[in-house]
Amino acid sequence: MSADIKRRGLMLVLSSPSGAGKSTLARSLLTSDGGIFMSVSATTRSPRPNEVDGRDYYFVTPEKFESMANGGELFEHAHVFDHRYGTPRQPVLDALKAGRDVLFDIDWQGTQQLKEQTREDLVSVFILPPGHDELERRLKARAQDSDDVVASRMAKAASEISHWPEYDYVVVNRDLDRALGQIKSILEAERARRARLVGVGEFVADLTR
């Protein structure tokens, strides 16, 4: 017997305030790890150039979205400006069953909705910026931003950051490589979590036959 122990996939949630580098971390993780892929959301907004239906988003009509939400086909959904976004449930469940991991780039509200419906499948990581001055610098990225705009972004970031106690792990993004290494370690560790290794019984039975 030389195959790995059969396991159930996991849902890895990355959340952070703006300016913590989450998107870069998510992209790097997807590039460096072949076993995890991004959850594809459904949305009522129109495709932008280069966006592909089923890869970037599932583009649906407001009526279809409404029926998906009402029919319990979405793990979580939210209004952002005039559009609706949500996570179709079935593709995620299929992936978990096949032992593949799914990455979610969602905020604390989406995470809370997911937590209500999943148990040990969910692994949540909150990413923090390295310090106050660096956070301010990142929120001030555009030179023409007024002090008011930056102050309002900072207040929004502070409000998002206040949700760190709802997460399993906290990673400070002081150095991109180090933070990525920590997230990869979390992923590798959680893949070895006993509760996910549905094939241990079978493996052990063969071991001690």
Add this chain to the structure above:
Amino acid sequence: MSADIKRRGLMLVLSSPSGAGKSTLARSLLTSDGGIFMSVSATTRSPRPNEVDGRDYYFVTPEKFESMANGGELFEHAHVFDHRYGTPRQPVLDALKAGRDVLFDIDWQGTQQLKEQTREDLVSVFILPPGHDELERRLKARAQDSDDVVASRMAKAASEISHWPEYDYVVVNRDLDRALGQIKSILEAERARRARLVGVGEFVADLTR
């Protein structure tokens, strides 16, 4: 602010049947990671040549051991042949408080005793050999072993292996480097676990001041 978030140390337990390579893994982990050190046991047996009191073991009299056990000074203790072995509690608690991690090379009985007295401080890993034939080969290491001796070792291994469901993580030692990588990932991930990061509140307060 550039310091890392203050955290509480963790207790990493490695258990396995004989022939799974646990001791090699433990040694490699201690060599490659400066933040974790081996728990030093108290014992009633005599020091062997080269063994240093306080480094390899705390060598104590049977009377002293008895009073430590009765006084609640030991996390766990066991009889092995004519001698007693146990884990003094205070050095471990001091290490955890200082944010240092402690490695335990103990069996399922010791792990059970530890679990009763610790909560989120304990991270337990069960190491499995890669397969039946390889396990048999390792248990047969000495050429002069009779079939009976090997069969008895295999039965003992099977009995130890049956305790895998009591552990947080399961790692198959098919390849030493890969298994070591998994254990290092578990250690790094668990260091980022929110419940251990006692300094996040302070860090976040400064971040959003």
